[in-house]
Amino acid sequence: MSKIVVDARGRACPEPVLMTKKALQDRSASYEVLVDNQTAVENVTRFATNHGWHLEVISQGDEFHLMITG
Amino acid sequence: MKEKRNLLIAGGIVGAASVVLVLLGNPANMGFCIACFLRDIAGGIGLHRAEIVQYIRPEILGLVAGAFILSVIRGEFKPRGGSSPVTRFILGACVMIGALVFLGCPLRMVLRIAGGDFNALVGLAGFVAGILCGTFFLNKGFSLKRTYKQTVVEGVAVTGIQIGLFILLLSGASFLFFSQSGPGSMHAPILVALAAGLIVGAVSQRTRLCMAGGIRDLFLFRDWTLLCGFIAIFVVAFLGNLLLGQFHPGFMIDAETAQPVAHTDGLWNFIGMLAVGFGSVLLGGCPLRQLILAGEGNSDSAITVLGMVVGAAISHNFSLASSGTGTGANGKVGAIVVLAIILVIACINTFGKSKESAPETVVVSGVKTEEAKLS
Numbered sequence: 001m002s003k004i005v006v007d008a009r010g011r012a013c014p015e016p017v018l019m020t021k022k023a024l025q026d027r028s029a030s031y032e033v034l035v036d037n038q039t040a041v042e043n044v045t046r047f048a049t050n051h052g053w054h055l056e057v058i059s060q061g062d063e064f065h066l067m068i069t070g
Numbered sequence: 071m072k073e074k075r076n077l078l079i080a081g082g083i084v085g086a087a088s089v090v091l092v093l094l095g096n097p098a099n100m101g102f103c104i105a106c107f108l109r110d111i112a113g114g115i116g117l118h119r120a121e122i123v124q125y126i127r128p129e130i131l132g133l134v135a136g137a138f139i140l141s142v143i144r145g146e147f148k149p150r151g152g153s154s155p156v157t158r159f160i161l162g163a164c165v166m167i168g169a170l171v172f173l174g175c176p177l178r179m180v181l182r183i184a185g186g187d188f189n190a191l192v193g194l195a196g197f198v199a200g201i202l203c204g205t206f207f208l209n210k211g212f213s214l215k216r217t218y219k220q221t222v223v224e225g226v227a228v229t230g231i232q233i234g235l236f237i238l239l240l241s242g243a244s245f246l247f248f249s250q251s252g253p254g255s256m257h258a259p260i261l262v263a264l265a266a267g268l269i270v271g272a273v274s275q276r277t278r279l280c281m282a283g284g285i286r287d288l289f290l291f292r293d294w295t296l297l298c299g300f301i302a303i304f305v306v307a308f309l310g311n312l313l314l315g316q317f318h319p320g321f322m323i324d325a326e327t328a329q330p331v332a333h334t335d336g337l338w339n340f341i342g343m344l345a346v347g348f349g350s351v352l353l354g355g356c357p358l359r360q361l362i363l364a365g366e367g368n369s370d371s372a373i374t375v376l377g378m379v380v381g382a383a384i385s386h387n388f389s390l391a392s393s394g395t396g397t398g399a400n401g402k403v404g405a406i407v408v409l410a411i412i413l414v415i416a417c418i419n420t421f422g423k424s425k426e427s428a429p430e431t432v433v434v435s436g437v438k439t440e441e442a443k444l445s
Contacts, residue, residue: 005432010216012354
């Protein structure tokens with residue numbers, strides 16, 4: 001069981017979504033996407049949930065950890 | 071669903087505000103036009119001397135200030151930047167030059183279509199083609215690299231500049247340039263324009279409304295969400311125009327009357343918006359979105375806005391901008407040159423060797439940690 005961490009901090013829309021999209025193609029069991037702005041949170045959440053993934057947002061100071069599971 | 075609903079409402083508000091601004095004095099089909107308004111401001115402070123397009127548009131202050139205020143309230147104001155600023159400045163100028171060959175930013179393109187201007191449909195085709203070019207490079211890994219935290223000054227500079235210009239406008243400073251005729255002389259009352267800008271700025275901040283993003287997300291992710299805003303602007307502006315008798319379908323209004331602030335040079339309408347679509351996708355958003363992001367403290371977007379102002383000055387000083395009679399020889403060369411510049415920037419930032427060593431994706435397994443880099 002492996003977890004893939006995608007570091008999209010500092011990336012502007014739509015890069016975090018593209019990075020997540022590429023990572024999700026590996027069909028790993030779980031992912032953690034790091035982003036640092038609200039737009040990225042909303043966009044990645046929308047993309048992941050639209051594609052049938054479960055997503056949980058953990059807010060940590062200026063950063064957000066998006067925990068994605070199948 | 072909630073996001074789509076909010077975008078439909080936001081688009082409706084933008085469409086309605088645009089119709090009202092035209093009713094109260096703005097040029098036809100120009101309730102909002104980020105390219106035209108920044109161009110007017112460039113003229114207002116004398117960066118170019120095209121006498122018919124000089125005015126300090128209060129809508130621009132409204133847009134950045136509306137986004138600034140709401141982002142502060144929502145805790146989303148964050149001064150950030152440092153993601154290839156010079157490249158963004160150049161792209162901003164290129165997008166502006168393309169927009170002035172077409173005669174409008176993507177938002178005005180939608181408003182022109184809603185007013186029955188078929189030339190803007192040709193522009194839309196170019197815009198879509200440009201977005202396709204941009205998404206091709208995004209899929210191949212195009213990036214302007216990451217942003218970093220910055221000081222508050224970086225985050226509020228563009229809003230501050232606009233406040234300063236607004237004070238100059240109110241004080242009637244004699245060194246400013248104001249058009250006596252032409253589009254620059256046509257404007258809604260100052261406070262109405264400011265209020266409309268504030269409202270549209272706030273709803274655009276809240277919903278991330280973006281003309282380029284809607285079509286881009288449809289291509290990239292089969293996601294219609296952002297496109298809802300685009301469609302709502304069109305529908306409401308279209309209905310408003312119908313209601314007020316401002317809907318005149320055709321490439322021309324009649325045999326002698328051209329569509330307002332537009333030309334019928336199809337090829338150059340297409341190529342102008344091709345550059346705008348391509349450049350906007352590389353910048354991560356249309357000119358409206360750049361203003362909103364600048365208000366939120368994004369200095370990369372702030373530098374893009376400044377690039378657009380300089381692009382407008384170049385456009386008019388070198389006679390690249392089109393007029394009602396069409397696109398001149400300089401404009402044709404200019405449009406091709408900016409397309410080439412955008413293409414070179416796209417290629418270098420997609421296929422060029424990056425010195426960034428930190429892996430963006432790391433695979434963490436139970437026992438050992440492997441590092442993998444996104445291809």
